[in-house]
Every structure is written in structure tokens, then in C-alpha cells.
Amino acid sequence: MENLDNFQLLEYAAWGISALLGLWMLFDMVKTNRAYSESTLLSSKEGEIEDVLVVDPPHQGGHR
Amino acid sequence: MTQYTAVHGEKVSLLRVLGPGHVWALGVGIVLVGEYMGWNFAVGKGGALAALIACWTAGLLYTCVAMIDSEVTSTVAAAGGQYAQAKHIVGPLMAFNVGLFLVLAYTMLEAGNAITAGYLVQTVGGMAGFASVHDKPFIVLTVVSLAWLNYRGVFATLTFNLVITAIACLAIVVLFAAVRPWTDEVLKPHELLTGLPYGWLGVIAALHFGLWFYLGIEGTTQAAEEVRSPARALPLGTMTGMITLLIAATMTWYICVGLMPWEYLGQAITPLFDAARLTDSLFLMVFLFIGTIFSTLASANGCINDASRAWFSMGRDRYLPVWFGAVHPVYRTPYRSILFLVPVALIFALGAPLDQVITFSILSGLLGYTFMSFNMVMFRTKWPLGTIKRGYVHPFHPLPAVVLLILCSTTYFAVFLGYGTQLVAMMVFYIVASAWFAFHRYKYVKRGDQFTMPWPRPVGY
Numbered sequence: 001m002e003n004l005d006n007f008q009l010l011e012y013a014a015w016g017i018s019a020l021l022g023l024w025m026l027f028d029m030v031k032t033n034r035a036y037s038e039s040t041l042l043s044s045k046e047g048e049i050e051d052v053l054v055v056d057p058p059h060q061g062g063h064r
Numbered sequence: 065m066t067q068y069t070a071v072h073g074e075k076v077s078l079l080r081v082l083g084p085g086h087v088w089a090l091g092v093g094i095v096l097v098g099e100y101m102g103w104n105f106a107v108g109k110g111g112a113l114a115a116l117i118a119c120w121t122a123g124l125l126y127t128c129v130a131m132i133d134s135e136v137t138s139t140v141a142a143a144g145g146q147y148a149q150a151k152h153i154v155g156p157l158m159a160f161n162v163g164l165f166l167v168l169a170y171t172m173l174e175a176g177n178a179i180t181a182g183y184l185v186q187t188v189g190g191m192a193g194f195a196s197v198h199d200k201p202f203i204v205l206t207v208v209s210l211a212w213l214n215y216r217g218v219f220a221t222l223t224f225n226l227v228i229t230a231i232a233c234l235a236i237v238v239l240f241a242a243v244r245p246w247t248d249e250v251l252k253p254h255e256l257l258t259g260l261p262y263g264w265l266g267v268i269a270a271l272h273f274g275l276w277f278y279l280g281i282e283g284t285t286q287a288a289e290e291v292r293s294p295a296r297a298l299p300l301g302t303m304t305g306m307i308t309l310l311i312a313a314t315m316t317w318y319i320c321v322g323l324m325p326w327e328y329l330g331q332a333i334t335p336l337f338d339a340a341r342l343t344d345s346l347f348l349m350v351f352l353f354i355g356t357i358f359s360t361l362a363s364a365n366g367c368i369n370d371a372s373r374a375w376f377s378m379g380r381d382r383y384l385p386v387w388f389g390a391v392h393p394v395y396r397t398p399y400r401s402i403l404f405l406v407p408v409a410l411i412f413a414l415g416a417p418l419d420q421v422i423t424f425s426i427l428s429g430l431l432g433y434t435f436m437s438f439n440m441v442m443f444r445t446k447w448p449l450g451t452i453k454r455g456y457v458h459p460f461h462p463l464p465a466v467v468l469l470i471l472c473s474t475t476y477f478a479v480f481l482g483y484g485t486q487l488v489a490m491m492v493f494y495i496v497a498s499a500w501f502a503f504h505r506y507k508y509v510k511r512g513d514q515f516t517m518p519w520p521r522p523v524g525y
Contacts, residue, residue, distance in 0.1 A: 040075070
């Protein structure tokens with residue numbers, strides 16, 4: 001009976017972590033959609049190598 | 065090291081941070097699970113020897129794929145991989161179909177991996193004496209947690225893949241060394257090889273599952289817009305990945321065939337783990353179990369990366385709603401596409417049987433390979449060598465394209481032998497989707513914006 005409870009705990013943990021991560025992504029998506037204009041979010045162009053934007057040569061970009 | 069945001073002005077793009085190691089991890093990571101499980105159904109179809117013939121024939125098919133992909137992608141360096149290639153070389157309708165092949169092949173494979181991960185955890189729970197163990201929480205956890213990793217950034221995602229894929233590869237090498245293949249103390253291949261029990265038809269039937277040794281290596285091209293040097297990293301990562309897989313596939317076959325009779329091996333669920341159990345070594349059992357789990361996670365992780373890039377690229381070109389073409393300004397990932405494909409993967413992972421999911425994935429992949437053979441011939445005809453700068457030029461053209469087409473045709477026949485209904489159903493699906501694109505969706509596409517490569521006018525136009 002104790003074993004059963006332990007594994008059930010693991011299952012609940014899996015459900016809980018999944019829900020948390022899923023909600024975090026949803027929340028972040030909504031937040032990002034509101035914080036930036038649609039034209040900025042959609043400004044990526046295919047095959048564009050933006051060497052002029054490179055501020056970190058080994059990684060060519062990055063974020064803080 | 066302090067990193068700075070590269071969002072200058074009003075523009076954001078995917079981040080160029082990946083090297084050849086990440087490309088290798090993306091390709092091998094997606095595929096290696098096929099060595100741990102699935103390939104052995106080829107043994108059930110035609111015997112151990114047929115599986116080896118299928119392994120090497122499929123190896124030849126995928127070597128052609130890797131050579132062709134390396135040349136075209138090192139030139140068309142754009143997210144979306146073969147989708148972007150089709151758009152530039154063949155035309156919009158082909159590109160739409162190739163994009164769908166990619167998204168469905170990877171999303172289905174991701175679902176298959178999540179089902180497998182859930183099954184493995186459930187099995188361990190059962191072996192540990194727990195009653196009433198469920199797999200669904202772990203299926204959902206696999207999909208959502210890996211999607212979260214992908215959402216947060218490509219560098220961490222593929223570095224994670226690099227580590228777990230390397231460990232899974234190492235497990236196969238360690239098992240190979242541990243069974244001492246230079247002696248017959250552990251392995252008994254001469255006793256267990258039984259020729260071709262179903263003749264040459266069995267060999268053809270085995271081809272279907274022979275693909276599992278390599279299915280997904282072409283996914284390396286999806287990283288084209290995120291590698292620091294496409295012309296170097298893509299051919300290097302793809303070719304070394306293919307060499308790794310050829311060696312790992314042959315080792316896997318030799319270990320398993322030398323330890324298990326083909327009647328058992330042909331229906332085993334985790335053949336490499338079973339092989340480790342037969343060595344009576346606790347260390348090998350644990351190591352190979354870890355390898356099995358890691359290969360499953362690496363595959364699902366790479367699939368999320370690739371499916372989302374293909375979906376994103378189609379959105380960016382308005383082949384799908386343009387909303388999907390957004391890039392996250394902080395994480396620099398196609399975040400809407402990643403999130404949108406989570407419920408799609410979950411629906412298949414929780415609602416469809418594993419063999420159907422995998423078959424749909426294989427068939428979509430096979431359609432993509434068929435396209436690549438035509439694509440290569442058109443690429444060299446429209447833009448002959450010397451007319452545009454290529455990062456890599458593959459040798460013996462058009463031989464790889466012709467061999468690829470012949471092998472694809474043979475494999476269609478092999479699939480038809482086992483899954484004829486699914487083959488027909490899938491063709492109907494793609495025909496309906498094509499009609500939707502041609503008669504409805506294409507009017508939203510900005511036709512002049514699709515062609516982004518600074519190439520001269522093609523020969524004959």
C-alpha cells in the first residue's frame with residue numbers, strides 16, 4: 001500500500017509539473033504578445049544573416 | 065560571459081548560436097532511439113540476415129539523403145530545411161506538401177517517443193512492485209517539459225541533446241565491448257543466424273523497419289538558420305551523424321543477433337536492453353536502460369525543434385496563418401509554433417496506437433525522401449555548378465538521386481505489404497490538403513517575398 005502511494009505521488013508530481021510548465025508557456029506567450037508589436041514579432045526574414053547585429057562574436061547574439 | 069540582446073530596432077530573428085556538434089546532436093538524437101527499439105521488427109519480417117541487408121540498404125538510402133541534403137541546405141540556409149529547398153527549387157505546392165510531411169513526420173515521431181517514455185516508466189514501476197501504474201502522466205510530462213526547454217532557447221535545447229545523445233551512443237559502444245565480439249564466449253552468431261526464412265520477399269518487407277536505424281537524420285537541415293556557419297556546420301554535422309549511425313546500427317545488429325534467436329528478437333520491445341539483461345551485468349542493465357530513456361528523450365526533443373521550425377517557416381511565408389511566423393524577442397525561438405504543436409502531439413500520444421503513429425511518421429518521411437531525389441536533379445539543372453556558391457558539392461551526381469529514388473520505390477512496396485490501408489489513407493490526406501492550399505490558402509501568400517536567395521535566373525527561364 002505504501003509503494004502504491006509513492007508511485008501515485010510521482011504521478012501527481014508529473015501532472016503538476018506538466019501543468020505548471022504548460023501554464024508558464026501560455027502566460028509568457030500572452031505577456032510577450034502584449035509587450036511587443038506584431039510587426040516586431042513577425043520581423044524575422046528567411047535566410048537573413050545579420051552580421052551587423054553581432055554583439056557577441058562567438059555566439060553571434062544572445063540575450064540577457 | 066555577459067550576453068547582450070541582439071534585438072536592434074524593430075527586428076528579431078532566430079539566434080545563430082549552434083555549431084557542428086549541435087547539428088550532430090539534432091540528427092543523431094532524433095534517430096538513435098531507432099537503434100534502441102523498432103529496428104528489430106525487420107528481423108521479424110525476414111530473419112536476422114534480412115535485417116542486416118535492410119540495415120545497410122537503408123544506410124545507402126540515407127547516405128544519399130545526407131549527401132543531397134548537405135549540398136542543397138548549405139546553399140539554401142533557411143529554417144524549414146527541405147520546405148525552404150522545395151520553395152526555391154520546385155514551387156509552392158511542392159513546398160506546402162514538403163512542409164506538411166516534415167511537421168507530421170516529426171510530430172508523430174515525437175508522439176511515438178512520448179508513448180515509449182511513458183511505457184518505460186510504467187515498466188520500471190511495475191518491475192519495482194508498484195501496482196496500478198499509469199503511463200499518461202509521464203507521456204504528458206515528456207511532451208510539455210521538452211516543449212518548455214525548446215521554448216526557452218535553442219542553445220540549451222540542443223546542448224542537452226548533445227549530452228544525452230552522447231551518453232546513449234556510449235552505452236551501445238560499452239555493451240559492444242562488454243560482449244567481447246572478438247570471441248564466441250558470449251555471442252553465438254553462427255548458431256543463431258538462420259539464413260532467409262521468408263526468402264527475398266522477407267528482405268523487401270524488412271526494408272520498412274530498416275528505415276528506423278536512420279529515420280530523421282535529415283532533420284539536421286532545420287537548424288540552417290540557427291547555425292553559426294551553415295556551409296561548414298551542416299555538412300559536417302550531418303555526415304558525421306550518418307557515420308555514427310551506420311556504425312551504431314551495425315554494432316546493435318551484431319550484439320542482438322548474437323544473443324537472441326530471431327523469433328524472439330523480431331518481436332522484442334526493447335532489444336538492446338534485453339541484450340544487456342542477457343549479460344547478467346547489473347551495470348550494463350542500468351546503463352542500457354538509461355541509454356534507452358535518453359535516446360527516447362533526445363528524439364522527442366529534436367522532433368519538437370524540427371516540427372516547430374517547419375511550421376514557423378510556413379507561417380512566415382503565409383502558407384499557414386502568419387501568426388505562427390513570430391519569434392520570441394528574448395528567447396529567440398518560434399514560440400507560437402512550439403506551443404501550438406504541444407496539444408497536437410498530445411492528441412496523437414494519448415489517443416492513437418504506437419504502430420499507427422510511427423507508420424504515419426515513416427510514410428511522411430518517405431514522401432519527403434522521394435521529393436529530395438527530384439529536387440536534387442532540378443537543383444543541378446536549374447543552377448549548374450559554378451553559377452551559384454555552394455557550401456558543399458556532393459560527388460557522383462546524379463547517382464545518389466537515382467539510387468535514392470529506386471530505394472524509395474522499393475520501400476513504398478515494402479510498406480504496402482504491411483500497411484497498405486495507411487499508405488492509401490495518407491495519400492488521400494495529402495491530396496485533400498494540397499487542394500485546400502491550391503484553391504484557398506495560396507491567395508494569401510505574398511508571392512514575390514517567398515524567394516529570398518540571391519541567385520541568378522535559373523537556366524531555361
